Amino acid sequence: KNQVEQSPQSLIILEGKNCTLQCNYTVSPFSNLRWYKQDTGRGPVSLTIMTFSENTKSNGRYTATLDADTKQSSLHITASQLSDSASYICVVSAKGNNRLAFGKGNQVVVIP
Amino acid sequence: NAGVTQTPKFQVLKTGQSMTLQCAQDMNHEYMSWYRQDPGMGLRLIHYSVGAGITDQGEVPNGYNVSRSTTEDFPLRLLSAAPSQTSVYFCASSNLHYYGYTFGSGTRLTVV
Numbered sequence A: 001k002n003q004v005e006q007s008p009q010s011l012i013i014l015e016g017k018n019c020t021l022q023c024n025y026t027v028s029p030f031s032n033l034r035w036y037k038q039d040t041g042r043g044p045v046s047l048t049i050m051t052f053s054e055n056t057k058s059n060g061r062y063t064a065t066l067d068a069d070t071k072q073s074s075l076h077i078t079a080s081q082l083s084d085s086a087s088y089i090c091v092v093s094a095k096g097n098n099r100l101a102f103g104k105g106n107q108v109v110v111i112p
Numbered sequence B: 001n002a003g004v005t006q007t008p009k010f011q012v013l014k015t016g017q018s019m020t021l022q023c024a025q026d027m028n029h030e031y032m033s034w035y036r037q038d039p040g041m042g043l044r045l046i047h048y049s050v051g052a053g054i055t056d057q058g059e060v061p062n063g064y065n066v067s068r069s070t071t072e073d074f075p076l077r078l079l080s081a082a083p084s085q086t087s088v089y090f091c092a093s094s095n096l097h098y099y100g101y102t103f104g105s106g107t108r109l110t111v112v
Helices: none
Strands: A004-007 A010-014 A021-024 A030-038 A046-049 A056-059 A062-067 A073-077 A086-094 A100-101 A104-109 B002-005 B010-013 B018-024 B031-039 B046-052 B054-057 B064-066 B077-078 B087-094 B107-111
Touching: A021 A030, A021 A086, A021 B010, A030 A062, A030 A073, A046 A056, A046 A062, A046 A073, A046 B002, A073 A086, B002 B087, B010 B018, B018 B031, B018 B087, B046 B064
Parallel strands: A010 A104, B010 B107
Antiparallel strands: A004 A021, A021 A073, A030 A046, A030 A086, A056 A062, A062 A073, A086 A100, A086 A104, B002 B018, B018 B077, B031 B046, B031 B087, B046 B054, B064 B077, B087 B107
């Protein structure tokens, strides 16, 4: 079973609207959680990274939250733009371990 | 610009051919790794290295070899290409605290 589960698998939103992506994980002991944005045909680019003690972190119109007790994270996109169309990947790492656990990604399509 | 550089961007191989995917980084990162990304699946670790002269296997190492003779370079060799190795390959690097995890732009490989 995948240690990182993301939902929804895909969604379509209207330009200007907000959306929230979910990430649930079972990785333990937890070290940090990252959200990456991957445009079609490009490599993943880091949006945020959060450690155990951080609940919220923002990067422009992207806001990530973390609940380490329930092992859940979300990525909120505010006032979506066409350029937000991409796959958003949740990545979790464990303490003392150089392996990263990757989710399969949330595919977001923003339409005008 | 500093970062991870991968070459080539696209490659078509015939079954049984060998080739090397190149990866170079100029951030003095100790950790380098290779992933493959297939449709509907998360990124999967092929091989990784924590420093020059040190390499180790990841989740899906069969059919691939790596070496790390310098801090900057981490080439991935396909010994005898198979259609199952058709994929997009990403190289990534970071410091040993696994912050600043940076991906290259990818190599799209097709084996016919």
